[in-house]
Amino acid sequence: SAQIIDGKAIAQRKQAEMAEVVANLSLQIDRPPGLAVLMVGDNPASAAYVRNKERACQKLGIASLGQHFAAEVGQAELEQVIDRLNQDDRVDGILVQLPLPEHLDATALLNRIAPNKDADGLHPFNLGKLVRGEEGLRSCTPAGVMALLHEYNLDPAGKTAVVIGRSILVGKPIAMMLLEANATVVMAHSRTKDLKSVVQNADILVAAVGKPNLITAELIKPDAIVIDVGINRITDATGKSRLVGDVDFAAVSEVAGHITPVPGGVGPMTVTMLLHNTIWSYCRKHGISYS
Numbered sequence: 597s598a599q600i601i602d603g604k605a606i607a608q609r610k611q612a613e614m615a616e617v618v619a620n621l622s623l624q625i626d627r628p629p630g631l632a633v634l635m636v637g638d639n640p641a642s643a644a645y646v647r648n649k650e651r652a653c654q655k656l657g658i659a660s661l662g663q664h665f666a667a668e669v670g671q672a673e674l675e676q677v678i679d680r681l682n683q684d685d686r687v688d689g690i691l692v693q694l695p696l697p698e699h700l701d702a703t704a705l706l707n708r709i710a711p712n713k714d715a716d717g718l719h720p721f722n723l724g725k726l727v728r729g730e731e732g733l734r735s736c737t738p739a740g741v742m743a744l745l746h747e748y749n750l751d752p753a754g755k756t757a758v759v760i761g762r763s764i765l766v767g768k769p770i771a772m773m774l775l776e777a778n779a780t781v782v783m784a785h786s787r788t789k790d791l792k793s794v795v796q797n798a799d800i801l802v803a804a805v806g807k808p809n810l811i812t813a814e815l816i817k818p819d820a821i822v823i824d825v826g827i828n829r830i831t832d833a834t835g836k837s838r839l840v841g842d843v844d845f846a847a848v849s850e851v852a853g854h855i856t857p858v859p860g861g862v863g864p865m866t867v868t869m870l871l872h873n874t875i876w877s878y879c880r881k882h883g884i885s886y887s
């Protein structure tokens with residue numbers, strides 16, 4: 597059965613390494629790296645993500661300079677806050693926790709973040725850098741997926757990679773990164789006619805949809821690498837609430853060569869790459885190389 601890709605363990609190791617980097621840099625630079633997470637309203641899932649990010653910053657010695665706003669906050673006020681953070685020398689990374697309440701224009705806010713502080717890598721400037729294959733801030737979940745493949749020596753070059761889902765947050769940037777790594781990339785989505793015939797060819801399958809059990813064992817090529825980005829909260833047969841991905845983990849594990857669990861796969865890497873991006877911007881600003 598499949599080898600489990602232990603994102604949690606890799607994330608812990610990478611974060612410990614980053615804490616050391618930050619401690620060493622503090623000998624040369626008179627301030628710590630700073631990350632500002634902007635959270636609006638009280639969506640419980642978002643609140644949990646933000647808490648996680650703040651806790652991780654604290655562990656690494658990164659200053660949390662974020663702010664929470666009431667759900668009714670106006671667009672103009674948030675734009676002013678972003679303008680101020682763009683100018684603030686203590687801040688290396690800014691991110692707006694999504695989703696935002698309906699009355700706010702999320703795209704306008706993301707586009708207002710200075711590209712060199714765009715810790716989530718979602719600004720058009722950084723997405724453009726990705727498409728062009730140039731250095732820049734990379735979006736966190738896709739970069740986390742690539743880091744997992746790298747850690748397990750799973751080189752995408754020459755392999756057929758199928759990405760299911762085409763969001764700006766996950767599907768599209770992952771496809772671009774796999775292409776950059778010389779995979780033959782196929783993108784599937786809600787309008788794909790025959791998902792089975794597409795997925796059957798996948799040496800690498802990335803599921804980023806948000807539908808539990810969409811990916812069943814009979815779709816999987818033997819020995820395929822299966823990366824499950826989906827996060828779905830379900831109520832199981834015993835009435836307990838738990839998190840699952842898009843992949844039928846138990847059955848697919850019998851066919852695949854490698855597989856990420858949910859939770860404990862891609863999720864912990866997302867936060868890790870956010871911290872990485874913050875340190876990267878901080879180093880850049882001070883003329884220090886950091887990869």
Ligand code: NAD
Binds near residue numbers: 828
């Ligand atoms: P989204 O809703 O923006 O996009 C979903 C995509 O799935 C769309 O492009 C759509 O075309 C496609 N899709 C929908 N139904 C389909 C079907 N039946 N067959 C094939 N494709 C279909 O979602 P998103 O923001 O890209 O997130 C996707 C999932 O990843 C969600 O479960 C989300 O919670 C999770 N996620 C996880 C992390 C992490 O850190 N692990 C980060 C971001 C998102």
